[in-house]
Amino acid sequence: MNTKHEFILLYDGRCPICRKEVAWLRSRNKYNKLGLQDIHAEEFIPKHYGKSLDELMAEIHGLFPDGRLIKGMPVFYAAYSAVGLGWLIAPARWPLLRPLFDSLYAWFARHRLGLGALFGAKTCQVGSCSIRSEHGKT
Structure with a gap:
């Protein structure tokens, strides 16, 4: 791992909503403390992280x-903190609100690709609009 980063975000580069958020985080990453890694990049190998692509796609x-x-x-708190915006997501860590945010995120993670398509993003390729990987990359 590149130790110059405080945190590396492993994100789904095929998810239109995820790409928008990553672009936003990249624009605020003035000191390069946040590393960004698309889990669908050619050079990315999930087993180096002890995970399968399906596991990384799940959340x-x-x-x-x-x-x-x-x-x-x-992950969101760590990523936002690395770019100096941890305060934006801090309420998601508060004991009374954490279960709500965890549940909302779990729902979003399951439906993010469909939501991206619903909001007009046209990024689906054959086999790439599923949360489960189609190409068996591990």
């Missing part, structure tokens, strides 16, 4: 310099 993951891999809502 968002991220990696700290010490090798800790996290998933779900904590």
Whole structure:
């Protein structure tokens, strides 16, 4: 892992909504503290992270310099914190609100590709509009 980053976000580059959020985070990544890795990039190998592509597609993951891999809502806090915007997502960590945000994210993760298509994004290719991978990359 490149240790110059405080955190590396592993994102679904085929998800139109995810790409928009990554573009937004990239625009705020002034000090390059956030690394961004598309899990569909040719050079990306999921088994280097101890995961299959299907597992990485099921929900968002991220990696700290010490090798800790996290998933779900904590990834958003770490990514936003790396670009100086942790305060935007801090309420998702509050004990009373965390279960709600965790549930909303779990629903979003399952439906993100369909939601992207619903909002007019035309990025689906044969076999790429499913949360489960079609090409068996592990």
